[in-house]
Amino acid sequence: MLALAERLLQGGSESPRAPLFPGVYFRQFLPVSPKVKFDLVVSAFSLNELPSLAERRETIRTLWRKTDGFLVLVENGTKEGHQMLMEAREIILGGGDKVAHDPREAHVFAPCPHHLPCPRLNPKQPLPCNYLQAYNPLPFCWNPALKEELFSFLILRRGPGAGEEPWPRITQAVLGRAQHVHCHLCCADGSLQHAVITARRHGRDLYRCARRSHWGDRLPVTMPHGETVLGE
Structure with missing residues (x-):
């Protein structure tokens, strides 16, 4: 998938060339140093690929350590995808990192308008918190011109959400x-x-x-x- 993404950013060229969008770099691992942070960190449809809860927890903490502004997590709009995002929300809001690299507290930016337990995670009848997005699929003959997909997302930010209605x-x-x-x-x-x-x-x-x-x-x-x- 990384190779395909790199090829697409090169305009589909088979020979190495500069990306069509400047400032895009590909690397297999995140920087080890806790001093290297990014304004925006995005993980899309990746948590579900990890083999265990322990690995998901460590990956979520690593992504948060690299976040200087906003962390965006996106998963499939299923009960499982939503549950993983709520799991990530609990891990980050609960803290528990052995070494505090950044004293600023975590704050839920979206979609939750609160820091309380998700009301959709009702033990009797849990429902996913998801949203619908239309998109243009790859132009194969078997694809329609427009598709719709359900997704779940979570955006966390460093620092308090003071002033937000x-x-x-x-x-x-x-x-x-x-x-x-x-x-x-x-x-x-x-x-x-x-x-x-x-x-x-x-x-x-x-x-x-x-x-x-x-x-x-x-x-x-x-x-x-x-x-x-x-x-x-």
Whole structure:
């Protein structure tokens, strides 16, 4: 996969040449020195390839040590993929590194609007927290022009999230009906809510905003004391 990525960045050329995008380098291992950090560290569809929980834990801690700004983890939008991301969230937020190379605390940037346990990990009926993305597949004759894929993601940042509004995130497709909108939300208090928004009850501005929102967006609604302004 690394060889294919390198070939694609060279425009498909079989002979070695400079990448089409400058500043891109390929290396098999991360730098050993804890002083070498990066503003953005991304791991996409990789945790599921590791053979054991112990190796996943060590890989997650290594990626976090290399993160100076944001760590982005992406996995398949299945129960297993979501569980691995929540596992990574717990490892990083819980600390426990034997050597603290950076005193700044970890903070969940997205998608969770809180640091509480994921409300979707209900022991009786666990549901994955996932999102839908459309993309253009490789132009083979058997592929359609457009495909859709479910994925789960987690973004962590170093330092506190001071100043960020505790807005809930939309966790399913928004359903627009006659004079009302259905929104399923993950809220800042760690709960899941099904909100039915109408112009008469919640105002035309919020109603229009909800009607134009999409799965994965944050809905800008909060009470003065941080409680969500929505109900069944």
